[in-house]
Amino acid sequence: MCRNIRTLHNFEPPATEDEIRASALQFVRKLSGFAKPSKTNEPAFNRAVEQVTRTAQELLDSLVTNSPRRDRELEAEKARTRSAERYCSRCAGDHTGRRRS
Numbered sequence: 001m002c003r004n005i006r007t008l009h010n011f012e013p014p015a016t017e018d019e020i021r022a023s024a025l026q027f028v029r030k031l032s033g034f035a036k037p038s039k040t041n042e043p044a045f046n047r048a049v050e051q052v053t054r055t056a057q058e059l060l061d062s063l064v065t066n067s068p069r070r071d072r073e074l075e076a077e078k079a080r081t082r083s084a085e086r087y088c089s090r091c092a093g094d095h096t097g098r099r100r101s
Contacts, residue, residue, distance in 0.1 A: 009060055012069035017053075020060070024052035 005023045008015035028048045029035055037045040 008056075009063050010065050010067060010069055011072050011075070013072065015060060017057075020056050021049070021053045024056055025049050027052055 005026050006019070008019060008023065028045060032041075032045060032048075034041065034045065
């Protein structure tokens with residue numbers, strides 16, 4: 001359920017408003033236990049998403065680092081490589097979830 005919650009700080013280009021909102025939405029979904037709230041709970045759910053989005057944006061705007069900005073494409077490629085390694089071992093018949101040596 002939390003696949004959209006990603007590290008958003010210190011990237012070039014910076015996180016977009018849509019990325020921040022997607023993370024906030026996933027966070028509120030996780031906290032509430034609702035993927036889609038009922039009509040009765042929808043106003044509270046949407047208000048929480050907006051508040052978390054604003055707070056996350058304020059946090060990202062206020063963080064300071066001396067580290068160089070990370071390249072989104074390079075980090076995405078690293079993630080794809082890790083994922084391919086993880087799932088490749090599973091499709092090769094090793095269904096234990098352990099890495100082969």
